Amino acid sequence: MKKFNVFEKIGKDWMLISAQKEDKINTMTASWGGMGVLWNKEVVYIFVRPQRYTREFIDASEYFTLSFFDKEYKKELDYLGKVSGRELDKIKETSLIPAIEDGKVYFEQANMVIYCKKIYRQHLTPESFIDKKIEEFYENDYHIMYIGEIVEIMENYTEE
Incomplete structure (x- = not known):
């Protein structure tokens, strides 16, 4: 079994960020984010542009x-x-099969799902960029950073 490499899985292979709002779910692909330890908690951090529809679902959940x-x-x-x-x-336009289990939104074909509780949210601001070249990634649509505490990791990881 190949080990999970966070840089490869997020940055190259991508991930889906999903959430539920009322009786609907939404998802988006992301290639920016990470994992680590913060405030004595195992966490993930993700970045979502404010205009993304999925942001409304993340904010509501x-x-x-x-x-x-x-x-x-x-x-x-x-x-x-x-x-x-x-x-x-x-989602219906793809071959992916969505599932909701105890509030967890995931896809049956996923080889790993990380279930996270939101614990922090902050808008990125251009004033905070120490490296001003980062500004190249934006046209006044700065990401919102979310930090989620990892509640559960569901694995079905067989990739070699």
């Missing part, structure tokens, strides 16, 4: 999930990162 997939699902992740769920049920 106490929890969010990060789903990771084998490379064969890269096309689905690419699609889910480019199309908004505001206009259509974009």
